[in-house]
Amino acid sequence: xxxxxxxxxxxxxxxxxxxxxxxxxxxxxxxxxxxxxxxxxxxxxxxxxxxxxxxxxxxxxxxxxxxxxxxxxxxxxxxxxxxxxxxxxxxxxxxxxxxxxxxxxxxxxxxxxxxxxxxxxxxxxxxxxxxxxxxxxxxxxxxxxxxxxxxxxxxxxxxxxxxxxxxxxxxxxxxxxxxxxxxxxxxxxxxxxxxxxxxxxxxxxxxxxxxxxxxxxxxxxxxxxxxxxxxxxxxxxxxxxxxxxxxxxxxxxxxxxxxxxxxxxxxxxxxxxxxxxxxxxxxxxxxxxxxxxxxxxxxxxxxxxxxxxxxxxxxxxxxxxxxxxxxxxxxxxxxxxxxxx
Numbered sequence: 001x002x003x004x005x006x007x008x009x010x011x012x013x014x015x016x017x018x019x020x021x022x023x024x025x026x027x028x029x030x031x032x033x034x035x036x037x038x039x040x041x042x043x044x045x046x047x048x049x050x051x052x053x054x055x056x057x058x059x060x061x062x063x064x065x066x067x068x069x070x071x072x073x074x075x076x077x078x079x080x081x082x083x084x085x086x087x088x089x090x091x092x093x094x095x096x097x098x099x100x101x102x103x104x105x106x107x108x109x110x111x112x113x114x115x116x117x118x119x120x121x122x123x124x125x126x127x128x129x130x131x132x133x134x135x136x137x138x139x140x141x142x143x144x145x146x147x148x149x150x151x152x153x154x155x156x157x158x159x160x161x162x163x164x165x166x167x168x169x170x171x172x173x174x175x176x177x178x179x180x181x182x183x184x185x186x187x188x189x190x191x192x193x194x195x196x197x198x199x200x201x202x203x204x205x206x207x208x209x210x211x212x213x214x215x216x217x218x219x220x221x222x223x224x225x226x227x228x229x230x231x232x233x234x235x236x237x238x239x240x241x242x243x244x245x246x247x248x249x250x251x252x253x254x255x256x257x258x259x260x261x262x263x264x265x266x267x268x269x270x271x272x273x274x275x276x277x278x279x280x281x282x283x284x285x286x287x288x289x290x291x292x293x294x295x296x297x298x299x300x301x302x303x304x305x306x307x308x309x310x311x312x313x314x315x316x317x318x319x320x321x322x323x324x325x326x327x328x329x330x331x332x333x334x335x336x337x338x339x340x341x
């Protein structure tokens with residue numbers, strides 16, 4: 001473990017821990033004994049897409065290792081300044097799928113609410129790193145426009161809370177939203193996409209657990225871990241508490257060069273997830289967002305890795321290898337017949 005700065009004694013809850021997150025990549029490099037690599041940090045990239053890392057997540061990074069897979073996910077490198085052909089600002093057609101302010105309606109039977117633009121950690125490969133959150137957040141007007149859009153479409157049976165990260169909202173704010181959703185007679189399921197249980201497990205507190213346990217619908221929480229080193233005992237404890245509310249836990253990962261583009265790493269991640277009661281759900285081929293080209297893994301390599309996983313693991317521990325493509329009616333599985341980028 002690295003010599004992370006001790007937390008002030010008064011820090012006792014997740015919001016205080018959030019406020020004490022690292023905001024300067026040079027401070028993180030100094031903590032890790034990696035100041036010789038400070039010339040690889042891009043101030044331009046960090047200004048365009050802010051650097052933020054909880055100290056607990058930083059504590060899981062290997063001291064002295066510039067290639068640490070957790071560190072690579074968060075450092076704003078000079079590679080982000082390069083314009084990569086074929087990479088776009090809106091990589092997956094979010095704005096094309098806008099139904100109302102903060103509502104993305106891409107797929108039959110379900111709609112996504114952009115609940116907030118905030119995240120506890122800003123992952124450098126984020127496909128919404130350029131998203132206009134200031135204008136397109138469902139919380140505007142106390143959710144009214146978003147909820148009325150959902151009410152008007154009886155075919156929407158599932159609502160997905162995303163963002164940003166929905167768990168960056170306070171629990172009373174989340175309750176305000178779900179109280180509004182309770183007025184929709186057609187709603188059958190609720191889903192949350194969140195990275196907070198992994199990067200800030202303290203977010204899983206008694207107030208959140210009570211809220212989850214009292215929701216009237218089956219709840220699925222899709223967490224986001226890309227490497228087994230992210231799943232420490234603190235995360236395991238948080239996931240156990242979430243399971244005890246009756247919440248179904250799934251994980252989605254992104255295939256990232258230099259992070260998890262290795263069959264043994266992916267196998268270890270799936271096994272660690274299962275040990276914590278989480279089923280692997282998706283392994284996403286990188287969304288081709290401008291600024292993230294250095295994370296790209298060729299499709300042929302991705303397919304080969306997935307084949308190795310299928311040979312090594314039981315089927316329920318093998319995530320679906322998919323790509324999200326703008327305008328398509330579902331996530332697109334990668335096969336050898338797929339277009340290779």
